Amino acid sequence: QKEVEQDPGPLSVPEGAIVSLNCTYSNSAFQYFMWYRQYSRKGPELLMYTYSSGNKEDGRFTAQVDKSSKYISLFIRDSQPSDSATYLCAMSADRRGSGTYKYIFGTGTRLKVLA
Amino acid sequence: ETGVTQTPRHLVMGMTNKKSLKCEQHLGHNAMYWYKQSAKKPLELMFVYSLEERVENNSVPSRFSPECPNSSHLFLHLHTLQPEDSALYLCASSQEAVRHSPQHFGDGTRLSIL
Numbered sequence: 434q435k436e437v438e439q440d441p442g443p444l445s446v447p448e449g450a451i452v453s454l455n456c457t458y459s460n461s462a463f464q465y466f467m468w469y470r471q472y473s474r475k476g477p478e479l480l481m482y483t484y485s486s487g488n489k490e491d492g493r494f495t496a497q498v499d500k501s502s503k504y505i506s507l508f509i510r511d512s513q514p515s516d517s518a519t520y521l522c523a524m525s526a527d528r529r530g531s532g533t534y535k536y537i538f539g540t541g542t543r544l545k546v547l548a
Numbered sequence: 549e550t551g552v553t554q555t556p557r558h559l560v561m562g563m564t565n566k567k568s569l570k571c572e573q574h575l576g577h578n579a580m581y582w583y584k585q586s587a588k589k590p591l592e593l594m595f596v597y598s599l600e601e602r603v604e605n606n607s608v609p610s611r612f613s614p615e616c617p618n619s620s621h622l623f624l625h626l627h628t629l630q631p632e633d634s635a636l637y638l639c640a641s642s643q644e645a646v647r648h649s650p651q652h653f654g655d656g657t658r659l660s661i662l
Contacts, residue, residue: 474655475656476554476654476656477591479650527647534646538590
């Protein structure tokens, strides 16, 4: 079983729609949850960053974490053609003892917002 | 200059060539990373440097050789690569490597091996 599962899409929605992007994970040690947006020919750009369970809102974007279900979501309200990109989830856990923290990415979901 | 800058953006090389990828971060971070991104696969962590010291090497073949001369610069030296090494190579930085801090990425070097 993969540590992080993410539907690769593509997901096509009309402009103005509410978009829901999701990841599931298997390791209950993950404490930090990130969403990155990656445009074509660009690197991933950090979009949202949350710690533990709960919601975080930033403009049209809302990140939601449900640790009991091991499920995270990114909602995009009033989606725009400029939101068309690949969205990667990432999660992280501090390692006990020595060593670096563990940072795991999903495969990314490709989103197309149609004008 | 802002963020994380990678050069070159594109690189085509033969299997017998030697080339280097460069990364520079202007964020004052202490940790730097090399990742490989291939189609339909999650990002693969290759190397982690913390304060110029390599702290992680994820079973990467020796044909990839990293170098971190200071906390702002990171290189990936390439030699005798294989066609399966064609991918997007991403550099990232974060405040530190031991405890969690968000990673910030450059735009990558698109590498093609002939």
